[in-house]
Amino acid sequence: MSHPSQAEITEQVKVLFDEIFDRATPLSKKEQLAIPPQMMPAQDEEIRSHNLDEVAIGYSPEQARIEAMRCIQCAKPSCISDCPVEINIPGFIKNIADNNFQGAIDIIKETSLLPSICGRVCPQETQCQISCATGKFNKDVDKAVAIGRLERFVADWEREQGTIAPPEVKPETGKKVAIVGSGPAGLVVAADVRREGHDVTVFEAFHKLGGVMRYGIPEFRLPNEIIDQEVSTLNQMGVKFEKNFVVGRTRKLLDLMKKDKFDSVFVGTGAGLPMFMGIDGEDLVGVFSANEYLTRANLMQAYDEKNSTTPFYHSKNVAVLGGGNVAMDAARMALRLGAENVYVVYRRTEKEMPARVEEVEHAKEEGVQFLFLQNAKTIKGDDKAHVVGLECLRYQLGEPDDSGRRRPVVIDGSEFMLDVDTVIVAIGNGSNPLVSQTTPELEVNKWGNLIVNDKMKTSVDGVYAGGDIVLGAATVILAMGEGRKAAAAINEYLT
Amino acid sequence: MAKILHKEQLSADVYLMRVHAPLIVEERKAGQFIILQTDEEFGERIPLTIADASEEENSITLIFQVVGKTTTELSEFNVGDNLPVLVGPLGEPTHIKKYGKVVCVGGGIGVAPLHPIAQALKAAGNEVTTIIGARNKELIILEKEMKEIATELIICTDDGSYGRKALVTEPLEELCKNEATKPDMVIAIGPPIMMKFCSLTTKPYNVYTQVSLNTIMVDGTGMCGGCRVNVGNEVKFVCVDGPEFDGHLVDFDNMMARLNSFKEIETEANHKCHIDKEFEAKMEETK
Ligand SMILES: Cc1cc2nc3c(=O)[nH]c(=O)nc-3n(C[C@H](O)[C@H](O)[C@H](O)COP(=O)(O)OP(=O)(O)OC[C@H]3O[C@@H](n4cnc5c(N)ncnc54)[C@H](O)[C@@H]3O)c2cc1C
Ligand SMILES: Cc1cc2nc3c(=O)[nH]c(=O)nc-3n(C[C@H](O)[C@H](O)[C@H](O)COP(=O)(O)OP(=O)(O)OC[C@H]3O[C@@H](n4cnc5c(N)ncnc54)[C@H](O)[C@@H]3O)c2cc1C
Ligand code: SF4
Ligand code: SF4
């Protein structure tokens, strides 16, 4: 598979831009719907599979304005209600079309605090873009207005202007709020609560901030620079950060209130406990959870072999089990760490894969090999307990199940061996065990996720929670949405 | 940032450091550990047990053996230097209660984590017998400190340069055999191979044996799964469920294989820890 080069895209854009914006009369709806969807310029696949730089380069201003013209400004826009935080999408897109980028970003920021991140990592094709009128008209969700890319464009534009002023902070109230975890949920709560003038401290177990955005999602999808920018804005607002601090261990959660006099606590500790398949051989040397693999690569910078001291496994042939974003990231990272063959083994078909479409495309372009309707049966090891192969089974689609999806059924006797030395398990995460284990007062459900009410309050007064620790492994935008809700409740609680 | 207040070399490869860490001092209990980095940007995260703590000085004591890159770098830190990353206390504390007769077995550097546990067991009213094993006299650490706690202290060296010329499993077996000295509980901390054979020694006598596992770790919060071990056919995470487990249930062979996951990568030149190798050789001989 190949992607048009940046030069080709630029050439097409020039022609189209003049056609659209140099005319005397505005475009008709029909003409708008006929504008071709704008491709995302990307780094050349040969080059990028050997570097950590961001793959998607981003729209040029001209390209963004063309894409913005594809939005027909629906009277009842479905995109707004399909966005978990209900951004005024036609509103900001209109401003982009009109060349008012500042106006566009101002609208987004009324509801979203991390647009440069969500624009990059939201699964748009199942959210804001899923029932977009333009996509419906073209009978293809991939031809919807590229809302996420436009969001990213204006957020990047603003950052490049270097004029981002930190939000205004109200006079100090003297109230103290502790935030546990510096993932998107925690960072958003920090911003919203600090704005009201409360004293905010974020506690983070790791030595770097950003949660999964830092240690899970690789640089080639979400550059660290963007997370640093968000953190620096919070710093300018006066938010304090305590790194290398494990709440529940360094301090018991409730002692933050009892001993350290915090008036309220927000728990945003994210997902934890990677799940395994429960198949034979999963304890062999060379089997990793995607979390471990990606943490070594991202947070501990294993790709920087010259400087990094974290050990990483020198793999030749890698099997990744799973079909979500985590699996895509692990597979693409394995290529970048030097693997020759990387297989994604997925039990269903491509259509059911939960990963973002763009990531699947990028992975294919980079050479990741997809084994659909196949699943791992056992992992084989040698006498030193090192992985030497993966025994797989083939599946076919059977009768539809309750969800209407055709259930994959194993084909008897279809076992075959995949020659691999590394297996990365990316089939999801359970809940972070530490906080609930050390704070029995907090009520959890049977999966270990914290139980909250409609205001994100836990079973303990003053303690709120949100993000993956409540939802199970979810998304950045959902974590952010819950964070905003929790922050509003905390602000209300403190007045 | 955690300032190093004291540094001392206990034996050829073993160092003791006291590090300023008021929050950890306040919360830590016997059996817990910390994770540190010698470099915030690129450093590896390594776990070390909290061997002791001082409330007056607000410091924790770390005793470590130089085995590879990070422990070598750590040994080059001096008094007054700051450790860029120190996080803890981690892990579940040892379950301390009155068992009656307790035997504490420490192998090599394992005596360091054993010390606070022995101390706490003694304070809980147990009669503590201690067995310390090392390759030679040079490598025995904390003898004086252990003597203060133990009713009886047995020292074994592989080469007979001090105490008995034996592996720690020998006196352990003798204690188990004799009804008068049969322990109500054994706690063994040392190289995995030593913990494995201590567990095998006590099993026929049905003596509950607790071991402290030193798996590879990254985060220490239950996120990465790097520290997973098989205990009684269940997957357990050493950093949140452990580090201590029932030795009769631990799959040591798998744990040892996994500990060596990165061995070929971490240059052999860096590898100075021979105790486990010698123990292994010895065990093969005695089979
Ligand atoms: C590899 C990967 C790829 C992903 N790709 C996407 C994507 O493309 N799009 C998308 O929308 N979502 C994606 N996700 C999911 C998304 O990243 C998460 O849903 C989101 O980050 C959850 O945010 P959070 O704030 O709840 O928690 P997290 O981001 O998990 O942050 C929790 C933070 O809390 C810290 N912490 C934990 N315990 C403690 C404690 N006891 N004390 C102090 N600190 C603690 C952790 O170290 C961490 O920094 C991906 C996830 C992974 C793993
Ligand atoms: C809970 C816990 C408590 C520990 N307490 C102590 C202590 O009090 N004192 C002490 O000296 N050591 C202790 N260890 C072991 C210590 O963490 C390792 O020696 C250290 O990580 C090695 O790091 P390195 O970079 O110097 O060596 P590396 O270069 O990483 O490795 C050198 C060799 O050491 C082995 N190794 C690597 N990581 C570990 C590990 N986590 N555990 C054991 N062996 C490992 C490998 O086989 C490797 O070949 C503890 C480990 C755990 C999990
Ligand atoms: S649904 Fe699509 S076309 Fe309609 S307003 Fe939203 S983005 Fe524009
Ligand atoms: S936040 Fe996510 S879902 Fe909402 S408009 Fe932006 S990209 Fe779409």
Ligand code: FES
């Ligand atoms: S060290 Fe990562 S889960 Fe235990």
